[in-house]
Amino acid sequence: MSDQELDLLVAEAASQRIGVLWLDELRTACIEVTRRFDPAVYAVAERVWSVGEIDELMQDVTVEQLLDQGQLDYILDVSRSIDDVRRLLRFRVRRELARRRRRTVVDRLLARLTDVLGGDPYEQVPESAPARYRPVGTEVGIDSPAEEGLRRAAAAVRLLPTSQASGERASPVFQSDVLAQVAAQCFRATNSSLSIDDFGRILREALTSWLPEFLELDEGRDWPAEQAGTDIELEDIVSSLMAQVSEEDQIVLLAKLSGVSDTELASELDVSRPTAAKRKIEAFDKLRELMASEAGDIEFSQTSQIAQLLYLRLSQAVDK
Amino acid sequence: MSSPSKAPDWLQSTLRKPTLASDEFRELEPTDHMPGDIVVVVPIGGANACGRLLVVVNVDNDHFHGMLVIAEAELATSADAVLVPESTGLGYEIAVLTHYHGPLWTVQVQHRVGAIEKSALEQLERLMWNDEPDGLSLRRGQPLQPEGIDPRYPTLRSLSLEFDQLTDHYRRRCHDLELPTLDANLGKIDVLEDLISRRGWERRITLVSMTTEFRDRFLDSLPQLSPDQQRAAQLIGEQMHNLHPPTTFTEVEPEEDLVNFDLMVDSFLQEVG
Numbered sequence: 001m002s003d004q005e006l007d008l009l010v011a012e013a014a015s016q017r018i019g020v021l022w023l024d025e026l027r028t029a030c031i032e033v034t035r036r037f038d039p040a041v042y043a044v045a046e047r048v049w050s051v052g053e054i055d056e057l058m059q060d061v062t063v064e065q066l067l068d069q070g071q072l073d074y075i076l077d078v079s080r081s082i083d084d085v086r087r088l089l090r091f092r093v094r095r096e097l098a099r100r101r102r103r104t105v106v107d108r109l110l111a112r113l114t115d116v117l118g119g120d121p122y123e124q125v126p127e128s129a130p131a132r133y134r135p136v137g138t139e140v141g142i143d144s145p146a147e148e149g150l151r152r153a154a155a156a157v158r159l160l161p162t163s164q165a166s167g168e169r170a171s172p173v174f175q176s177d178v179l180a181q182v183a184a185q186c187f188r189a190t191n192s193s194l195s196i197d198d199f200g201r202i203l204r205e206a207l208t209s210w211l212p213e214f215l216e217l218d219e220g221r222d223w224p225a226e227q228a229g230t231d232i233e234l235e236d237i238v239s240s241l242m243a244q245v246s247e248e249d250q251i252v253l254l255a256k257l258s259g260v261s262d263t264e265l266a267s268e269l270d271v272s273r274p275t276a277a278k279r280k281i282e283a284f285d286k287l288r289e290l291m292a293s294e295a296g297d298i299e300f301s302q303t304s305q306i307a308q309l310l311y312l313r314l315s316q317a318v319d320k
Numbered sequence: 321m322s323s324p325s326k327a328p329d330w331l332q333s334t335l336r337k338p339t340l341a342s343d344e345f346r347e348l349e350p351t352d353h354m355p356g357d358i359v360v361v362v363p364i365g366g367a368n369a370c371g372r373l374l375v376v377v378n379v380d381n382d383h384f385h386g387m388l389v390i391a392e393a394e395l396a397t398s399a400d401a402v403l404v405p406e407s408t409g410l411g412y413e414i415a416v417l418t419h420y421h422g423p424l425w426t427v428q429v430q431h432r433v434g435a436i437e438k439s440a441l442e443q444l445e446r447l448m449w450n451d452e453p454d455g456l457s458l459r460r461g462q463p464l465q466p467e468g469i470d471p472r473y474p475t476l477r478s479l480s481l482e483f484d485q486l487t488d489h490y491r492r493r494c495h496d497l498e499l500p501t502l503d504a505n506l507g508k509i510d511v512l513e514d515l516i517s518r519r520g521w522e523r524r525i526t527l528v529s530m531t532t533e534f535r536d537r538f539l540d541s542l543p544q545l546s547p548d549q550q551r552a553a554q555l556i557g558e559q560m561h562n563l564h565p566p567t568t569f570t571e572v573e574p575e576e577d578l579v580n581f582d583l584m585v586d587s588f589l590q591e592v593g
Binding site: 018019020023062063070071074079080154158159202205208238257259284303307308 | 327328330331334335337339340341360362368370371372373384391398405407410412413431433452462463465466469471519523
């Protein structure tokens with residue numbers, strides 16, 4: 001009986017938090033979920049989902065998700081049947097796989113960012129240890145950015161175009177020109193010098209907000225195949241859109257897409273908040289009209305690619 | 321299934337860490353509810369539904385107003401707050417989706433699991449109605465971007481549907497949803513005679529509101545009905561006493577031809593059926 005199974009799990013949690021019953025359930029969830037995920041990308045040491053890899057994943061989910069993040073308590077709070085427990089455990093396994101992926105991607109991006117920050121147009125802030133960087137010609141010191149600044153930076157970079165998640169382990173998610181924009185946007189949003197640790201926090205938060213897309217993958221679907229590069233047709237559409245969007249609308253669209261509030265936009269444009277809100281609506285309406293005429297026959301799945309590419313071009317245009 | 325036994329070695333050190341969950345607010349099927357309580361609720365009739373967390377915003381006898389709570393902080397937008405375990409008594413971080421709020425019956429509460437401070441609740445209430453309030457100290461999520469760009473839309477939409485299921489029963493039973501207004505022409509003698517001859521009209525008449533215009537026409541027609549019909553129509557009279565006349569209603573043109581009253585009665589029965 002399902003309820004008896006739930007009762008046993010509840011009793012085990014009350015006596016020892018996690019014991020063999022929970023581990024049995026978790027092992028089953030790991031085996032079921034990993035069938036849909038490429039071990040070359042998501043496993044730790046081997047290229048197959050071996051018993052050892054499943055054990056390692058089970059330990060990670062147990063320690064990171066169920067205990068450190070307290071998700072065992074959440075499962076116990078809301079589950080009313082063994083099916084609820086199993087569904088929530090599978091969700092946690094997918095989430096742990098996403099976390100692994102994000103960690104690998106961020107590490108790789110930070111290594112590449114170190115190269116970007118080592119050359120023009122950036123410099124190391126004198127006497128900063130660990131090293132802090134700033135754009136050449138700015139006077140920002142060694143002070144760390146405020147939390148709000150980091151949050152704004154994450155919002156500003158999360159829309160920059162990424163290459164799709166791929167079967168290749170740790171493939172870069174930002175191409176080189178986009179990575180340069182990541183650095184520029186972070187400095188602009190924080191108005192502060194930044195360390196590699198700061199970039200790590202920004203990137204982790206930015207990529208976390210994309211987790212739902214990953215977690216929405218149901219068990220009947222495989223991870224989408226990599227899409228090679230940016231489609232030339234999409235580039236043409238975005239170039240045409242950019243040519244038709246006025247300079248002021250470009251500023252408004254960039255600000256709103258990077259998460260700037262109406263109040264901040266009003267201050268930037270030196271207008272009242274209602275006027276800023278009105279200009280925002282007008283700019284997005286115009287963009288929708290243009291999208292409908294320029295990209296009306298494009299597949300829905302490509303509209304987010306267009307939006308990301310447009311955001312990159314807006315960032316580059318405002319930089320100039 | 322095997323019986324519980326000792327956890328493996330790798331688990332022992334982690335298990336020694338205390339849980340952040342507090343028992344202070346926990347209560348199974350609580351009878352008293354307070355603003356700020358975090359409760360587990362289920363939909364009415366949802367015997368197999370998984371529980372959902374809500375923050376109680378205010379309480380009124382047999383019902384309360386609540387905001388949806390989720391355990392996936394990355395779904396929080398700039399209109400939502402992310403609360404750490406220390407501020408809730410829960411063992412995990414939560415996001416309070418301030419735009420997902422509505423009324424529920426108190427009997428939908430399964431148990432209370434946590435609570436937030438009054439000051440936090442006040443800030444959540446400000447976020448409910450204003451996306452950019454000043455002076456908030458609560459941590460918030462990333463701004464929501466337009467549909468097609470922001471990957472959170474499908475999940476947020478599905479949460480919205482789930483939340484509707486939680487509040488649906490209350491809304492249907494109470495005045496939160498507008499009751500259909502009875503067409504005033506149903507008060508005319510020939511239409512009224514047809515109506516009360518139909519099966520099931522008595523139950524449906526309790527699910528509508530009535531205008532003063534309908535009342536006037538009904539009272540004009542009542543003496544013209546047979547004694548049996550008058551007894552049947554008495555239910556309408558009782559319903560009129562139970563309802564306050566609504567302040568707005570759709571006017572029916574007085575000169576409208578009533579030849580097609582059959583259609584009108586059918587339409588009424590379909591609308592409230």
